[in-house]
Amino acid sequence: MTFVPLTRLPWRRAITHQHSLPRHWVDPFSLTQRIDAWRRWLAGQPAGHWLLYRRHPGEFCAALAALWESGRVAVLPADDRPETLARLAAELDGTLPETPDEQSANHPTTPAYPESLNPSATAVVLYTSGSTGDPIRLAKRFDQLDAELAAHAELWPLADGCIISQVSHQHIYGLLTGVLHPLGTGAPFCGDECRYPEVLAARLQEAGDAGLAPVVVSSPAQLSRLPEHLSWHDLPRPRRVFSSGAPLAAEHAQRTESLLHAPVIEIYGSTETGGIAQRRQTQGSTWQALPGVELSIMDGSLTLRSPFLEDPQSGWQQPDRVAPATAGFELLGRVDRLVKIAGKRVSLDHIELSLTALPEVSEARCIDLGRTDGRLGAVVTLHDERMPHRHDTRHELIQRLRTHLSHHLERVAIPRYWRFVDALPSNAQGKLDRSLVDRLFADLDDNKAPRWLGERRPDxxxxxxxxEVPERLVFLEGHFEEYPLVPGVVMVQWAIELANDSFGETGEFQGIERLKFQRVLRPGSRFTLQLTRRDDGIAFAIDSHEGRHCAGQVRLLTRHGGGHG
Incomplete structure (x- = not known):
């Protein structure tokens, strides 16, 4: 399969594949009907920048190609939270509907598509993860994307291959590696539910049955949690496994190669720079520059020139400390993690290192929350036996951590807001991005919500x-003053609201069945809420280390007048 630049519309090439794959796979050359449907709908709509968010990679590609062929720019939000989409929609020229309604199409026939696209035109607008500050809006031209895709095709050709992506195509890494690379080479690809290990295993088998060599696009968060109970050794071996978005621990790289019997290739870069370097950690920790990327190291800082940059001729100062190594470099950490607190420069790295020196602390992230009081937040993972489950044990732990830090920091630099988690929450790129930080500390400005500390999706x-129950929860006021507790109706309301957040709009409330309250829930209590989608609504259960607190089933009516299908 030869790589065809995006500017030459590779999805319009008429090629018939001999392989047979299930319908949840995307064949790039089967997209033309969906692209044309979008083109008919877009005819007569305003030009300019359009909001595009689609989880399914096939529908995403069809809408993206239609925007490009009609001379529009696709704006890819970093997440699908309602407040994010509403804010962007108000700033842009249009928002694509869920599907291109043919009855409301603005043109009875499909407008002719161009023979090529302008290389200097803006293709997409993306947002940085915000893991080291507020997300930044960045535009990418077609020539930037095509230059990087050509480097991918040179290093990692997809002949007789296919892509299984576990990461979001709304970010630069997943967009390039999981969608645009196979789109430009005609290779089948899939995503969506592949982040679940059981689905990944099924897709590997499907690729092997079709005679294709699968390539897995993943992240440290996914690879660190690969379950050993699945029979990976019985499945077709991937040609390679990609990881990016955050550093992959050497032990996880080795474990992944042992389980999947495939080389694990890490890609280092950012939304601003595109890819910079790559390595295979089981063969060495040194990073090697991607084709076309020129690197120089001065005083421990990395400067690069790259065809993937907005200005390829200007040097880009990468905010990472590095050390030169044979045929490449070693990464040493960020140089931009200094903040000013009360006029004093404070190193977030120093605070994190001080915390992880304690035996009970596994990992720590210190965060400038940008609050008016100027104080920092800390997200800390602990060994299971040290996790606080009540207000008093949480308070004692915070005091112990603050006392420890007082030997290393001035008082004003010690974090004020603490969150204790089982594992650092991460997005599809493996990063603790700004949207996750906002969720962890949202209760500081919302006195009606529980304190969110993470979530898992087993299926x-x-x-x-x-x-966790915040001590300042408004519902505790006047409710048994000497013995405050969370009212039962509030627990049910939390279940419904969080189900909407987790599964999307779940439907109109119809009633509650099998509702049981077994234990009270106190301020400061740590608990789990299990939500399960049912045909007629959701089932929920609230548990803590004390046992079951409540459970029930909420009946919901969808907009279509029936249950969930």
Missing amino acids: PATCLLTL
Whole structure:
């Protein structure tokens, strides 16, 4: 399969594949009907920048190609939270509907598509993860994307291959590696539910049955949690496994190669720079530059020139400390993690290192929350036996951590806001991005919500949330003053609201069945909320280390007048 630049519309090439794959796979050359449907709908709509968010990679590609062929720019939000989409929609020229309604199409026939696209035109607008500050809006031209895709095709050709992506195509890494690379080479690809290990295993088998060599696009968050109970050794071996978005621990790289019997290739870069370098950690920790990327190291800082940059001729100062190594470099950490607190420069790295020196602390992230009081937040993972489950044990732990930090920091630099988690929450790119930080500390400005500490999705119909009862919860006021507790109606309301967040709009409330309250829930209590989608609504259960607190089933009516299908 030869790589064809995006500017030459590779999805319009008429090629018939001999392989047979299930319908949840995307064949790039089967997209033309969907692209044309979008083109008919877009005819007569305003030009300019259009909001595009689609989980399914096939529908995403069809809408993206239609925007490009009609001379529009696709704006890819970093997440699908309602407040994010509403804010962007108000700033842009249009928002694509869920599907291109043919009855309301603005043109009875499909407008002719161009022979090529302008290389200097803006193709997409993306947002940085915000893991080191507020998300930044960045535009990418077609020539930037095509230059990087050509480098991918040179290093990692997809002949007789296919892509299985576990990461979001709304970000630069997943967009390039999981969608645009196979789109430009005609290789089948899939995503959506592949983040679940059981689905990944099924897709590997499907690729092997079709005679294709699968390539897995993943992240540290996904690879660190690969379950050993699945029979990976009985499945077709991937040609390679990609990881990006955050550093992959050497032990996880080795474990992944042992389980999947495939080389694990890490890609280092950012939304601003595109890819910079790559490595295979089981063969060495040194990073090697991607084709066309020129690197120089001065005083421990990395400067690069790259065809993937907005200005390829200007040097870009990368905010990472590095050390030169044979044929490449070693990464040493960020140089931009200094903040000013009360006029004093404070290193977030120093605070994190001080915390992880304690035996009970596994990982720590210190965060500038940008609050008016100027104080920092800390997200800390602990060994299971040290996790606080009540207000008094949480208070004692915070005091112990603050006392420890007082030997290393001035008082004003010690974090004021603490969140204790089972594992650092991460997005599809493996990062603790700004949207996750906002969720962790949202209760500081919302006195009606539980404190969110993370979630797991064992399967598409189940969500397990780790939560905590904030001591300043408004519902505690006047409710048994000497013995404050969370009212039962509030627990049910939390279940419904968080189900909407987890599964999307779930439907109109119709009633509650099998509702049981077994234990009270006190301020400061740590608990889990299990949500399960049902045909007629959701089932929920609230548990803590004390046992079951409540459970029930909420009946919901969808907009179509029936239950969930």
